[in-house]
Amino acid sequence: xxxxxxxxxxxxxxxxxxxxxxxxxxxxxxxxxxxxxxxxxxxxxxxxxxxxxxxxxxxxxxxxxxxxxxxxxxxxxxxxxxxxxxxxxxxxxxxxxxxxxxxxxxxxxxxxxxxxxxxxxxxxxxxxxxxxxxxxxxxxxxxxxxxxxxxxxxxxxxxxxxxxxxxxxxxxxxxxxxxxxxxxxxxxxxxxxxxxxxxxxxxxxxxxxxxxxxxxxxxxxxxxxxxxxxxxxxxxxxxxxxxxxxxxxxxxxxxxxxxxxxxxxxxxxxxxxxxxxxxxxxxxxxxxxxxxxxxxxxxxxxxxxxxxxxxxxxxxxxxxxxxxxxxxxxxxxxxxxxxxxxxxxxxxxxxxxxxxxxxxxxxxxxxxxxxxxxxxxxxxxxxxxxxxxxxxxxxxxxxxxxxxxxxxxxxxxxxxxxxxxxx
Numbered sequence: 001x002x003x004x005x006x007x008x009x010x011x012x013x014x015x016x017x018x019x020x021x022x023x024x025x026x027x028x029x030x031x032x033x034x035x036x037x038x039x040x041x042x043x044x045x046x047x048x049x050x051x052x053x054x055x056x057x058x059x060x061x062x063x064x065x066x067x068x069x070x071x072x073x074x075x076x077x078x079x080x081x082x083x084x085x086x087x088x089x090x091x092x093x094x095x096x097x098x099x100x101x102x103x104x105x106x107x108x109x110x111x112x113x114x115x116x117x118x119x120x121x122x123x124x125x126x127x128x129x130x131x132x133x134x135x136x137x138x139x140x141x142x143x144x145x146x147x148x149x150x151x152x153x154x155x156x157x158x159x160x161x162x163x164x165x166x167x168x169x170x171x172x173x174x175x176x177x178x179x180x181x182x183x184x185x186x187x188x189x190x191x192x193x194x195x196x197x198x199x200x201x202x203x204x205x206x207x208x209x210x211x212x213x214x215x216x217x218x219x220x221x222x223x224x225x226x227x228x229x230x231x232x233x234x235x236x237x238x239x240x241x242x243x244x245x246x247x248x249x250x251x252x253x254x255x256x257x258x259x260x261x262x263x264x265x266x267x268x269x270x271x272x273x274x275x276x277x278x279x280x281x282x283x284x285x286x287x288x289x290x291x292x293x294x295x296x297x298x299x300x301x302x303x304x305x306x307x308x309x310x311x312x313x314x315x316x317x318x319x320x321x322x323x324x325x326x327x328x329x330x331x332x333x334x335x336x337x338x339x340x341x342x343x344x345x346x347x348x349x350x351x352x353x354x355x356x357x358x359x360x361x362x363x364x365x366x367x368x369x370x371x372x373x374x375x376x377x378x379x380x381x382x383x384x385x386x387x388x389x390x391x392x393x394x395x396x397x398x399x400x401x402x403x404x405x406x407x408x409x410x411x412x413x414x415x416x417x418x419x420x421x422x423x
Contacts, residue, residue, distance in 0.1 A: 003095055004095070005082065005083075005098045006082075008099060008103055009082060009102065012102070012119055012120070013116055015109070015113060015115070015116070016113045016114055016115045016116070019117075020115065020117070021115055026113065027121065027148045027151055028151065030114060030119065031125070033108040034104075034105070034126055037122075037129035037130070038129070038152055040129040041129055041136050041152065042128070043135050043155075044136045044155040044156060045060065045138065045155065045156060045157045045158075045159065045263065046140070046152060046157075047139050047140060047158075048140040048147075048158070048161070048182045049140075049161025049162055049182060049195065050162060050164045050313060051314055052161035052162055052252065052255065052256040052259070053075075053139050053140065053161050054075055054139065054283055054286070055248055055253060055256045055281070055283050056195075056256045056259050056263075057073060057075060057137045057139050058248075058281040059246070059256065059257055059260035059261075059278060059281040060137060060260045060263055061073055061087075061137055061281070062276050062277050062280040062281040062282075063260060063261075063264045063276050063277030064134070064135055064264070064269070064273065065090060066275075066276030066280065067269050067272070069134035070090060070132070070135075071087070071089070071090060071133060071134065071135050072088055072127075072128045072133045072137070073087040073136070073137040073139075074124045074137065074138050074139055074149070075087075076139065077413070077416075078416065079308075079415055079416035079419050080416055080419045080420045082120075085124065086123075086124045088127060088131050089131060089132070089133050097127070098123075101126055101127055102119075102123055104126070105119050105120075105123045106119070115148075118148045121141070121148040121149055122148075135156070138152070140182075140185065142171070143171050143181040143184070144181050144182045144183065144184040144185040145180070145182075145184020147184075147185075150184060150185055153187065154190065155187060155190055156190070157192070157266060158185050158187065158192040158214075159192065159193045159263055160182050160183065160185070160195065160197075160205060161255075161256065161259060162195050162196050162197060163178055163197055163198070163201045164178075164198075165178065165313075165341070166178075166310075166311040166313075169339070176200050176203070178201075179197070179200070179202075179204040180204050183205045183208040186205075186208050186209055186214045187212065187214065188212045188213055189212070189214060190214055191214065191216070191266060192209060192217070193217045193259050193262045193263045194216055194217065194219060194259075195219050195255055195256070195259045196219045197218075197219070217236075217266060219258060219262075222236060222262075223262045225257060225258025230245065231243065231244065231245065232244065232246065232257060232278060234258060234274070236262060236265060238265060241261065241274055243257075243275055243278050244279045246278045246279075247278065247281065247282075248283055248286060248287070249286075249287040249321055250287050250318070250320065251317075251320045251321065252320065257277065260277045260281075261274045261277060261278070284306075285306050285412060285415035285416070286307060286309075287307050288306045288307070290418075291304075293423045294421065294422055294423060295390065295391060295418065295422040298394045298398065299394045299395065299397060299398035302394070302402065302403070302405070302406050303403075303405045303406065304408070305405070305406065305407045305408070306407075306408045306415055307408070307409045307415070308414075308415040309410075310336060310337070310340050310410060310411050310412065311341060311344070311345060312341055312344030312348070315344065315345035315347070315348045315349055316348045318348075318407070318409060322353075322407070328403075328404065329354050329401050329403070329404040330352055330353050330354055330407065331353070331354055331355050331356070331357060331397050331405070331406050332353050332357065332377075332382075332406075332407050332410075333356075333357045333359060333387070333390055333393045333409070334346075334356055334357070334359070334408075334409050335358070335359040335360055335361040335368070335370070335373065335410050335414040336367075336373060336411050337366045337367060337368060337411055337413065338366050338367065338368045340411075342368060342376040342410075343380060345410065346377055347381075349382075350382050353382050354401070354404070355383045355384065356373075356374070356377040356382045357384075357385060357386075357393035357396065357397065358370040358373035358384060358387065359373075359386075359387050359389060359390055361413050361414045362389070362417050364411075364413050364414075364417075370386045370387070371386055373410070374386050390414075390417075390421070
């Protein structure tokens with residue numbers, strides 16, 4: 001039986017014909033009807049970027065909570081259920097609270113056009129304004145300048161994680177264009193932590209920051225983070241921190257951890273909060289090891305991993321993670337959306353993979369057909385075949401290579417389906 005919130009969320013889908021339509025007019029209208037909750041929030045940390053937003057947010061939350069602070073957090077998309085998007089003072093929003101909030105937003109909006117992401121963002125801001133906390137972590141949905149989250153005039157801090165090519169149909173075809181959209185979250189006089197960037201992307205961010213008088217805390221200039229002798233070293237103008245390696249797997253998490261630590265240090269937190277940020281964060285479907293559940297039972301000897309990365313930079317990050325692991329026969333179970341650069345995602349992975357098993361994403365209208373994923377893998381230099389489902393692919397791998405490493409990858413929507421199926 002559907003929960004009340006599921007029924008309201010389904011109704012919200014019909015309020016605007018497009019899934020994505022970047023403008024702030026509808027958001028400002030609804031927020032005004034709701035009494036401007038965006039003006040009554042705890043201190044906001046606003047996070048944009050192409051890759052690493054969620055991991056960076058998870059690390060900052062772990063650090064703040066270790067320092068005794070209560071934290072609201074907003075993220076998207078969700079994996080298994082919508083409630084994951086809204087975290088109130090550390091806990092996922094309850095079903096009664098979510099249903100009431102969504103219903104209130106639908107009533108306030110009336111028959112007016114608004115996208116699903118816009119109205120649900122307004123619901124999150126309303127929840128954050130009504131519940132006390134020490135901080136709000138606000139993750140951009142898409143871009144930044146015209147994203148529905150970009151309605152807070154004076155955040156405490158902004159963060160831009162690495163910018164790369166993705167969502168070109170909305171953000172532009174070049175890195176400078178996309179970086180310009182991400183830099184749209186910068187606010188006059190508000191400092192911004194900047195993760196590793198391409199030179200052309202950083203130039204755009206620096207130019208906008210200069211116009212707004214926003215101080216930058218940029219990777220490679222104002223802070224450095226690197227692995228050394230099995231530890232993570234962080235250095236900024238306040239000195240050096242010797243930290244554990246991030247518990248989120250993959251070399252790219254050093255950069256995300258560096259941005260989180262830079263943010264925590266700027267906000268006045270010490271070494272204990274920084275250590276908790278890198279050692280206690282949990283973020284599902286980012287090189288997540290699956291150890292229990294029905295899918296694991298299909299292939300009990302297999303080393304099973306799940307990752308939701310879906311663009312060329314995500315492919316490079318996963319490839320670097322696989323390269324750093326002990327050598328093992330490695331199979332991919334891959335499904336992607338038809339809007340993604342599948343060749344750009346798969347090419348970095350090809351040297352590390354024995355075989356790819358292509359699947360369609362269940363229940364997703366915009367899925368790339370499994371046959372197209374197989375053909376792209378063959379073009380990238382991988383052995384590849386089509387499988388009817390993730391479970392069927394796992395069973396075939398277990399029969400052929402029972403002790404293989406298997407990575408289910410290519411889309412957060414596929415990752416969500418896997419987490420639901422695996423309980």
